[in-house]
Amino acid sequence: MKPPHKARPQRSEELRGSKRRSSGRDEDRPRKRDFDGPRKRDFDGPKGRDRDDDAPRKKELPPLPPGVESRNAAIDLLRLTGKGFTLDVALEICRTFNALEGSDRGFARALASTTLRRRGTLDEVIAQYLREPLKPKQTNLADILRITAAQLCFMGTEAHAAAWSAVELSKLRVETKGYKGLINAVSRRIAEEGKAKAEAVPLRADTPGWLWRKLARAYGAKRAGSIAEAHRNEPPLDLSLRDPSAKIDWPEEVGARRIGPRTVRMSSTQVRELPGFEEGLWWAQDLAASLPAEILGAQEGETVYDLCAAPGGKTMQLASTGANVFAVDHSGPRTIRLRENLERTGLKAVVLEEDVLKWSPPNAADRVLLDAPCSATGTIRRNPDLLWTSRETQVPDLVRLQARMLDKALELVKPGGTLVYAVCSLLPEEGEEQIAALLERRDDVERVPVTEDEVANLPVLTKEGDVRTLPHRMQEDGGMDGFFACRLRKNG
Numbered sequence: 001m002k003p004p005h006k007a008r009p010q011r012s013e014e015l016r017g018s019k020r021r022s023s024g025r026d027e028d029r030p031r032k033r034d035f036d037g038p039r040k041r042d043f044d045g046p047k048g049r050d051r052d053d054d055a056p057r058k059k060e061l062p063p064l065p066p067g068v069e070s071r072n073a074a075i076d077l078l079r080l081t082g083k084g085f086t087l088d089v090a091l092e093i094c095r096t097f098n099a100l101e102g103s104d105r106g107f108a109r110a111l112a113s114t115t116l117r118r119r120g121t122l123d124e125v126i127a128q129y130l131r132e133p134l135k136p137k138q139t140n141l142a143d144i145l146r147i148t149a150a151q152l153c154f155m156g157t158e159a160h161a162a163a164w165s166a167v168e169l170s171k172l173r174v175e176t177k178g179y180k181g182l183i184n185a186v187s188r189r190i191a192e193e194g195k196a197k198a199e200a201v202p203l204r205a206d207t208p209g210w211l212w213r214k215l216a217r218a219y220g221a222k223r224a225g226s227i228a229e230a231h232r233n234e235p236p237l238d239l240s241l242r243d244p245s246a247k248i249d250w251p252e253e254v255g256a257r258r259i260g261p262r263t264v265r266m267s268s269t270q271v272r273e274l275p276g277f278e279e280g281l282w283w284a285q286d287l288a289a290s291l292p293a294e295i296l297g298a299q300e301g302e303t304v305y306d307l308c309a310a311p312g313g314k315t316m317q318l319a320s321t322g323a324n325v326f327a328v329d330h331s332g333p334r335t336i337r338l339r340e341n342l343e344r345t346g347l348k349a350v351v352l353e354e355d356v357l358k359w360s361p362p363n364a365a366d367r368v369l370l371d372a373p374c375s376a377t378g379t380i381r382r383n384p385d386l387l388w389t390s391r392e393t394q395v396p397d398l399v400r401l402q403a404r405m406l407d408k409a410l411e412l413v414k415p416g417g418t419l420v421y422a423v424c425s426l427l428p429e430e431g432e433e434q435i436a437a438l439l440e441r442r443d444d445v446e447r448v449p450v451t452e453d454e455v456a457n458l459p460v461l462t463k464e465g466d467v468r469t470l471p472h473r474m475q476e477d478g479g480m481d482g483f484f485a486c487r488l489r490k491n492g
């Protein structure tokens with residue numbers, strides 16, 4: 001293994017025990033990336049203190065051996081996702097990760113992400129070498145075994161490096177100190193035959209049972225399998241251009257190409273280093289996430305309400321049309337990010353920290369976009385932690401909230417005005433069925449089908465003229481997140 005660029009004490013956050021509240025201070029952290037899409041627990045992560053934040057550091061610890069720091073950071077990233085932070089947020093707040101540089105950083109990120117994407121398979125492989133199942137509280141032990149199996153089964157890491165570093169990692173935590181023998185034995189067995197064992201695990205193992213059942217019911221078992229397969233891959237980086245006709249000199253190695261109405265797709269993770277970041281010529285936003293604002297058809301001078309707007313991917317799209325945009329979101333920290341995004345891109349919108357359900361502006365709008373809170377199951381490829389943190393029991397509450405928000409959004413549209421309802425969900429109850437129920441209960445609203453040219457001829461339209469994207473579609477070209485969007489007219 002290549003030694004880290006800088007040797008410095010970076011043990012597990014558990015051992016380091018420096019003081020930091022997980023809520024509060026994180027909210028003020030500068031954002032490293034400006035990703036669109038849900039960050040459900042973005043800043044509203046677990047309340048209270050993280051265990052690693054409780055005590056001031058007592059003494060400096062010696063540096064970790066080369067190759068252990070990056071794996072240790074991967075363990076810390078997994079631990080943070082286990083506490084309810086999205087992987088995106090964990091990448092920003094995890095100090096052991098942020099102390100890494102260059103290829104070590106990339107390796108730690110890939111290791112955490114692969115482990116989350118393939119966790120079901122990894123657990124099945126590991127279980128074959130354990131005499132008895134691990135206890136639920138043995139999370140560190142489970143994570144050490146998982147990252148080791150991920151390296152051996154999916155990442156082509158040399159057997160000795162993976163097994164040796166696993167044992168080194170076990171020495172860093174009280175919980176795992178006594179398991180060096182087990183970790184060593186299991187790692188060696190997986191090095192010998194883990195790859196073949198992993199290939200034999202059924203595809204559905206990497207999707208929680210409840211989600212698999214819902215996907216199979218909605219799309220059939222074959223397509224559920226294709227979606228599950230798409231979730232296994234790292235998605236490309238998609239950037240939405242502030243000015244869709246802009247020409248930017250992208251570095252050759254990122255393989256930038258145009259796709260959809262305003263997206264440039266590439267394979268980079270160094271968002272801030274790309275040309276145009278400082279000038280705000282673009283923002284990161286999945287191709288599918290860019291479609292709802294496109295189909296709203298906002299025009300210069302119109303009044304547009306962007307409901308549930310933060311962190312503002314769609315607000316920026318709407319503002320770039322010259323419309324008078326009012327961006328409403330109830331989350332203080334997320335509206336801060338929305339303002340930062342507007343500032344960076346030089347786009348103008350009025351940002352309001354309000355509960356959409358209680359907001360009563362003096363006038364109705366020409367157009368309203370409602371990007372409703374949802375299960376976010378459409379963004380699993382960008383947020384693989386959702387596989388293991390989303391709960392089926394959350395869905396009915398979300399469906400009820402979306403219905404209330406739809407009715408409220410219709411109150412805020414002028415007669416004859418347009419409403420686009422969008423969710424980044426794969427579940428029909430949050431999308432297609434939500435709209436069917438709306439059209440059933442109200443006779444003052446009708447669907448306005450989207451045409452192919454409005455979505456740059458992407459294969460995303462249903463026969464009713466709604467947008468329905470799924471992660472496995474256009475897989476050969478990098479795929480896209482799962483979104484549903486429907487355009488409606490309020491009759492006068």
Ligand SMILES: C[S@@+](CC[C@H](N)C(=O)[O-])C[C@H]1O[C@@H](n2cnc3c(N)ncnc32)[C@H](O)[C@@H]1O
Binds near residue numbers: 307314
């Ligand atoms: C899917 S995200 C929005 C993404 C955003 N439209 C974008 O393109 O960047 C959903 C948002 O709904 C907001 N939200 C949830 N309930 C709300 C409510 N009652 N009032 C206002 N905003 C709400 C959340 O804070 C979250 O920012």
